[in-house]
Amino acid sequence: LASGDPEIMKMIAVENELTKLDSVRGSWLRNRQLLQMKLESHRHQQTGLARKIAILKQAIQIRDQHEEKDFRLRVLEKEYQTRKEAGAALNRAFLQYGREGKLIGKYRGFALQAQLLGSIHDPIEMNIRLQFGEGHSLRAKVGESGLATIQSVDAVLRGLEGAVQKLKSQSAQHGEDISAIESGLNQPWDAAERYTQLKEDLVILKQRVLKDDTNTEGEVSTHAQTSAEVKIVEEAQEEAPHILRPMEGELNLTHILQAVHAAERAAFPDLDKDGISLDEETVRTLEAEASSSVAFAQFSRAALDASGQQPSFGDWLDAHAGKAKVSKPGKRAGLPTETAQLTFF
DSSP, X not given: OOTTOHHHHHHHHHHHHHHHHHHXXXXXXXXXXXXXXXXXXXHHHHHHHHHHHHHHHHXXXXXXXXXXXXXXXXXXXXXXXXXXXXHHHHHHHHHHHTTTTOEEEEETTEEEEEEEEEOSSSEEEEEEEEEETTTEEEEEEOOSSHHHHHHHHHHHHHTHHHHHHHHHHHHHHHHHHHHHHHHHHHSOOTTHHHHHHHHHHHHHHHHHHHHHHHHHXXXXXXXXXXXXXXXXXXXXXXXXXXXXXXXXXXXXXXXXXXXXXXXXXXXXXXXXXXXXXXXXXXXXXXXXXXXXXXXXXXXXXXXXXOOSSOOOHHHHHHHTBTTBOOOOOOOOOOOOHHHHTTOXX
């Protein structure tokens, strides 16, 4: 790819900007997920608070329905009308039935249940549970004295409205948080439009670049075919160095092939598609040429090995008469001008 291609440069710029926006978008998505988790948590807590408020309102209703002018509290099978005596009896019943979690009395519409966690000598919690409704209860503490226990029970019943108000305040705060989070979740990403546009631009740019690559590959394929032809010609030139190379490194394939064919026709006038014809005259000519070549080779070897004055080829033939047969030189066939220009002499 050309580094200066404007389409490629633009594609790189778009990809770089998208990389930055991807990072920003990732942070935005993570923050959005956290907000969704907080939203679910606030909704869950608000639902729990609403349930607690409903339970406390039920307790308030029971308390108000059993409001009496005079104090009365039943412990086991006996009813007490003074707080001090009722508290003392309640503590004794707790010590007796606390481990069993038994109901030990009744007060203002609530069943009183002893609850001891741990042991009497090492207690973890000592509670009086005010049971009401379907498995609901309020918790009061067992005091060091019976009167303290009764005061704890009365304090729980008096504080129901305050507990409801506190829960309502918490629920309202959760409601505000829910509204704020929902508003934030409804807000789109600021760079969403730019991000989408860049995505679309990148798709278009990639299509253009890929199309250009396809065209380039076609050109490369054509060039490769031409290069293959050039390579074949160059290999032929190495095997036949008498063929002259064209000027300035250019290869004129037509010119070279015509010259090669002309040289073949001059050297082998009887050459055709089926091969060289074999007859008596042709064989004698080939034998004579072979004999002359052998004689000349022997003379060349003798010239290389001799010391002093080098004899002529005629003297050498006279001295070695009978050892070498040389055919009479005949008239050399003339070569076409085109072939002569392609041979070294």
